[in-house]
Amino acid sequence: MKITPWMQGKLTMTVTTAKWSLDDYHRMIEIGLLVSRKVELLNGEIINMAPEGAEHAQINTDSAEYLRELLGSKALVRDAKPITIPESNSEPEPDLAIVEAQRAIYRSHHPYPENIFWLIEYSQTTLSKDLDIKRKTYSAASIPEYWVVDLKNQQIKVFREPINGDYSQELTLTSGEISPLAFPEIKVSIQRLLKGF
Numbered sequence: 434m435k436i437t438p439w440m441q442g443k444l445t446m447t448v449t450t451a452k453w454s455l456d457d458y459h460r461m462i463e464i465g466l467l468v469s470r471k472v473e474l475l476n477g478e479i480i481n482m483a484p485e486g487a488e489h490a491q492i493n494t495d496s497a498e499y500l501r502e503l504l505g506s507k508a509l510v511r512d513a514k515p516i517t518i519p520e521s522n523s524e525p526e527p528d529l530a531i532v533e534a535q536r537a538i539y540r541s542h543h544p545y546p547e548n549i550f551w552l553i554e555y556s557q558t559t560l561s562k563d564l565d566i567k568r569k570t571y572s573a574a575s576i577p578e579y580w581v582v583d584l585k586n587q588q589i590k591v592f593r594e595p596i597n598g599d600y601s602q603e604l605t606l607t608s609g610e611i612s613p614l615a616f617p618e619i620k621v622s623i624q625r626l627l628k629g630f
Contacts, residue, residue, distance in 0.1 A: 454522050455474070497529055507616060508616075510530075516546075517544070521574065527552040531553075531615075551578035556582065568581075568592060568599070571592075579591075589606045
């Protein structure tokens, strides 16, 4: 069939990205398909994760230790471990997830949104992803609090009060202390999160 100029304007092609379910993703993990790849599932899409630089890795480690000291047995601090968001077919791996101390339950599944007190992402090269797709994914799941530690600009973005798929409150902090919503008696040093020990 010969395509005339008139027909060229009428022919369109729709490209649709295949979405993966949590079950699909878990099967890929079980059979070892993703064993050599650093990826996470976000809204049904398998996304490559940026490699961690030395500064990012050490400050993240220092912060995990610091928060464990502050929180004691009140919560678990999981670093670089998956959380599961069934509603959006997402299984991201936040740098730090502060979750209910439900060790036995987490042997059968990763923490769900209702188990999460707050999440922290450390950003050096992933700031746009952390402030956009991850913020929206976490807020849509009603995770009550989300902190983005921007190492390049030496500031922390604090997002709270998820409403209609986004956080209604945003704070930018460069110094001082902050209390997480779930633990108002705890004072977290902004400098410790930005600089480590």
